[in-house]
Amino acid sequence: MNTIILVSNTSWYLYNFRLGVIRLFQQKKFQIICIANYDEYSEKLIKEGVVFIKSSLANKGLNPFQDINYFTFLLKHYRKIKPCLIFHYTIKPNIYGSVAAKLAGIKSIAIVSGAGYVFHNKNVLNLVTKKLYGLAAKASSEVWFVNKEDCAMFVAQKIVKKEKTNILPGEGINTEIFKRDEPYPMNGEKFIFLLAGR
Numbered sequence: 001m002n003t004i005i006l007v008s009n010t011s012w013y014l015y016n017f018r019l020g021v022i023r024l025f026q027q028k029k030f031q032i033i034c035i036a037n038y039d040e041y042s043e044k045l046i047k048e049g050v051v052f053i054k055s056s057l058a059n060k061g062l063n064p065f066q067d068i069n070y071f072t073f074l075l076k077h078y079r080k081i082k083p084c085l086i087f088h089y090t091i092k093p094n095i096y097g098s099v100a101a102k103l104a105g106i107k108s109i110a111i112v113s114g115a116g117y118v119f120h121n122k123n124v125l126n127l128v129t130k131k132l133y134g135l136a137a138k139a140s141s142e143v144w145f146v147n148k149e150d151c152a153m154f155v156a157q158k159i160v161k162k163e164k165t166n167i168l169p170g171e172g173i174n175t176e177i178f179k180r181d182e183p184y185p186m187n188g189e190k191f192i193f194l195l196a197g198r
Contacts, residue, residue: 015041078104102139
């Protein structure tokens with residue numbers, strides 16, 4: 001059976017945002033392995049028929065030894081499993097996973113659903129992250145973006161070559177699940193909404 005690995009920082013992310021993709025690959029007879037930190041959604045992924053491998057990613061940590069440990073953890077599993085393709089999501093899996101996949105001789109796709117707060121601050125962390133993302137982009141077979149602005153920024157700052165990029169039409173969220181039970185309230189013919197964000 002052909003195997004595809006999905007790697008993220010949390011099981012919550014994979015279950016809520018990538019369950020549709022997982023089910024689609026399963027319908028096409030792929031074995032799906034999810035690598036993420038264990039949380040309350042890990043068991044839900046297992047019930048979906050995926051093989052779950054628990055990681056110990058320090059998601060917002062800055063300890064280089066923890067990151068090296070995570071990188072070697074991924075490299076070991078990639079070499080052992082030998083999947084036909086790996087999808088990486090979120091910053092650290094994109095960076096360390098892409099390089100590990102390249103060293104293991106496996107095709108991988110890095111998916112950037114948001115550039116992240118580090119790209120909006122001009123500091124040492126910003127410079128290091130850009131350099132690491134540049135290495136990841138070279139190691140990845142392709143880099144997919146959810147919005148064209150992030151793609152344009154990565155290309156303009158020479159983090160990734162344009163020919164390696166692809167723009168996704170959306171996050172792949174199932175709108176039949178994430179929807180209101182009642183119609184949205186209307187003010188006459190006007191549709192009024194409130195957005196809370198950061």
